[in-house]
Amino acid sequence: MAASILDLSPERTAEVAEVEDLRLVQSLREGSEWAYERLLTRFQQPVYALAFRLLGDPSEAGDVVQEVFLKVFRNIGSFRGQSSLKTWVYRITVNEAHNARRWFFRHRRREVDLDMGPEETRDWKETIPDGSRSPFDVAFDREQHIMIEAALERISPIFREAVVLRDITDLSYDEIAEILGVTLGTVKSRILRGREALREELAGSLQGSRFLRLVPKTAE
């Protein structure tokens, strides 16, 4: 018993995760309150993060997350366990993000956002200074993240999906292939081309705005 508990091999972990998924799905079908709570706790943050990275808009991501969980709750009866629960949920997220993006380009492209900018809508927790790092490091990382996120939004959505799922969500090629419904070769190609497109976008943005480069200097 103790040996089986301490067995942390990848195969064993995957087996345990599969059993837990099946138990969770069965409990969801039976309407267990615990299961609904567990599903939200486990997936709401990663699903929101994935939707946010794919769409680049927090309000759109919020709408997509609600649609995703609505579909998950309503279609849990048709989940057959051929893929993992995580892959299934992520596949729904990617599809919903794709639909939202199409709808956005059709209907809301010309709309002007009257809300405050991202700087002014930051949560107060994000504005508290971090005492463990220097202001230069914080500013450098922040600028770098802003540039990467902007470059990520500029590349093709097809490549963005692959790069986000691989490099940010850290999924395997097999899982990405299942989520996107494409072959492994296509996944490999999209990741490769997506990374290259991202690198080119970053290089272009750095050439276009050299003032963004932060160079540390010693005070004289």
Added chain:
Amino acid sequence: MSCANPLEMVSSLLDGRMAAGEQENALAHLKSCRLCNARFQSAHHLRQSLQDLNQPPIPDVLTGRLRVLASHERERRLRYATPSALFRHWAAGVWLCFDNMMRPRALPFAGGVISALLLVGVWFPAMASKQSVNDVPLSTWGYAGPSPLDVRTTGAAGDVMVELTIDERGRVVDYVVTSGKMTPELGGMILFSRFNPATLFGRPTSGKLIYRLSQISVIG
């Protein structure tokens, strides 16, 4: 290994998707080729930066909405779980509709009923006729009748039928013998007898009375 397809090599190496021998060759090539090494370092740095991107925090509003959504969907699943649950749901819906329909009318309805009861309670005793034991019916005729205490039953013998005319005070003012033989004693007895006078709308009035005297034995 050569620089024939450096992007694919870097990407595969980065994702650990090379066989052991192939990976050793690639690493050896990176040591010898500065350009490929620079590409690998750049790709590695980019991937690291992507992984270091801050997880966008899920808004509290969205978390609340997801919980409400989960609660509604759970109730929906339980509702359709069994026919009895579905029937209970329908019954509850019908009852709710009835309740919502009747609730605004409950106060006016109760007020109306109470007002009606009060009005009936106040008016009914006043409308009811006050009957007493000594009341004389007003709308009927009263007929003259004998007063047994005042009829003096002594005198004639045999059956005699007489038609008496009685005034409003009960005294015989006239009589006609219709059959039988009238004797002077019987005539005197009739004249000095008192009868109940007839009544018209409760007031004594004169009337006629047909009287039969049978088997009267005269004493003395």
